Amino acid sequence: xxxxxxxxxxxxxxxxxxxxxxxxxxxxxxxxxxxxxxxxxxxxxxxxxxxxxxxxxxxxxxxxxxxxxxxxxxxxxxxxxxxxxxxxxxxxxxxxxxxxxxxxxxxxxxx
Amino acid sequence: xxxxxxxxxxxxxxxxxxxxxxxxxxxxxxxxxxxxxxxxxxxxxxxxxxxxxxxxxxxxxxxxxxxxxxxxxxxxxxxxxxxxxxxxxxxxxxxxxxxxxxxxxxxxxxxxxx
Numbered sequence: 001x002x003x004x005x006x007x008x009x010x011x012x013x014x015x016x017x018x019x020x021x022x023x024x025x026x027x028x029x030x031x032x033x034x035x036x037x038x039x040x041x042x043x044x045x046x047x048x049x050x051x052x053x054x055x056x057x058x059x060x061x062x063x064x065x066x067x068x069x070x071x072x073x074x075x076x077x078x079x080x081x082x083x084x085x086x087x088x089x090x091x092x093x094x095x096x097x098x099x100x101x102x103x104x105x106x107x108x109x110x111x
Numbered sequence: 112x113x114x115x116x117x118x119x120x121x122x123x124x125x126x127x128x129x130x131x132x133x134x135x136x137x138x139x140x141x142x143x144x145x146x147x148x149x150x151x152x153x154x155x156x157x158x159x160x161x162x163x164x165x166x167x168x169x170x171x172x173x174x175x176x177x178x179x180x181x182x183x184x185x186x187x188x189x190x191x192x193x194x195x196x197x198x199x200x201x202x203x204x205x206x207x208x209x210x211x212x213x214x215x216x217x218x219x220x221x222x223x224x225x
Contacts, residue, residue, distance in 0.1 A: 033213065033214075035216075041218060041219075042115075042202055042216035042217055042218045042219050043154075043202070043204075043214075043216040044216070045213040045214065045215065048212065048213060088154065096166075096167060097142060097159065097161070097166070097206075098156050098159065098167060099144075099156065099214060100156075101153060101154040102153070103153040104153070
């Protein structure tokens with residue numbers, strides 16, 4: 001399967017703590033993206049990192065990309081209860097425009 | 112902009128019936144994608160269009176599924192006849208001209224086939 005893999009599958013933390021989610025993939029990529037999905041809702045784009053970038057920040061989000069290891073991580077700092085959601089990595093590779101999604105990490109932030 | 116619009120939001124039908132899902136992409140977006148999400152298989156790309164033309168339909172599960180994009184502001188995904196295993200959440204997404212950028216997702220249609 002070409003599907004990405006997130007790790008862990010589920011993560012439960014206390015408000016204020018940092019949350020780290022990892023993603024591994026199997027092919028060469030053009031870019032890697034992280035999306036968030038609240039229960040019963042559509043996916044919302046969080047951040048995109050290109051294959052020639054190693055780190056990117058957006059507010060409380062920090063994404064790293066290691067193309068040699070075919071892996072990425074998403075760090076959410078100072079988590080809030082409102083961050084509770086599923087987080088998906090998705091990568092785009094090859095000559096097409098198809099995003100391949102991982103199965104997601106369910107993050108629960110307890111108040 | 113209103114974002115990607117999908118209708119209906121919920122659909123309950125009986126096995127064998129025809130189901131039509133609708134999508135209006137964000138104005139100016141040249142790429143439109145249909146996805147299906149289930150617990151077992153996660154998020155799967157079914158088909159995508161560029162400038163209203165189907166580019167890759169390799170994810171369409173079988174001939175019972177068909178998709179059209181008659182113009183830049185409207186697309187349909189049809190299942191005929193529907194089966195219980197088609198029960199899932201179907202998402203439509205669109206992206207800008209380059210296609211290698213952010214995809215904007217609609218709220219999804221939750222389909223239940225009895």
